[in-house]
Amino acid sequence: MDGNGRWATRRGLPRAAGHSAGARAVRRIVEAAPGLGIGQLTLFAFSADNWKRPPDEVAALMRLFARYLRSETPRLVANGVRLEVVGRRDRLPALLGVAIDAAEQATAGNETLFLRLLVDYSGRAAIQAGLLLPDVDLLIRTGGEQRLSDFLLWECAYAELHFSDRYWPDFGPADLAAAIGEFRRRQRRFGGLPETAAG
Ligand code: IPE
Ligand code: MG
Secondary structure: OOOHHHHHHHOOOOHHHHHHHHHHHHHHHHHHOHHHOOOEEEEEEEEHHHHHOOHHHHHHHHHHHHHHHHHHHHHHHHOOEEEEEEOOOOOOOHHHHHHHHHHHHHHOOOOOEEEEEEEEEOHHHHHHHOOOOOOOOEEEEOOOOOOOOOOOOOOOOOOEEEEOOOOHHHOOHHHHHHHHHHHHHOOOOOOOOOHHHHO
16 A cells, blocks of 8 residues: 555645545455455555654554554444454554454454455564465555565565556555456466466
8 A cells, every 4th residue: 555645745735644545545445355356455554664754654654543443343344354463563552452452353253355454564574483474366556666665575476466556545446456357367377387388
């Protein structure tokens, strides 16, 4: 989820307004995902390197995460979304930790969509600690940059990559549907040969 800050700056708004708009985009994407055949969705919300940002932006993001978890939990439950937050917990504000625990517990029994939120996450650190998630099929990065930025490095070994110039707050269900459509047309070989050539 990249481009919140630029989305806001382009509108003459503070960066925090971009993050709030980004949270609204999360709701739209999460609610559209199951209808597009997605069973697992992992969102990179805050990387271990994002602590380098100005303290007021970091604080605004932490408040937003806690507010999002509290206000969205009923909708997540209603939509059958199971939420798991992945990343270091020990550097997060205590109140955010409480909100994470509550949201995870409230959604633990849901099965329509497995939503993972990466918060204070580092792909390299996860590999060193052996904390690995399921393989990624499709990686979508918004905001125009074409890099991984310490996202699920191990899990993306054979991920299909999709880069969108849209800022995250503008990335909607139609964009997700288009990315999935393109993904389905790709031929994944995992180092092997095309099926027609193999036999
Ligand atoms: C959101 O976009 C990513 C987060 C860390 C929440 P950015 O905040 O990176 O937005 P840009 O890249 O400055 O536009
Ligand atoms: Mg960015």
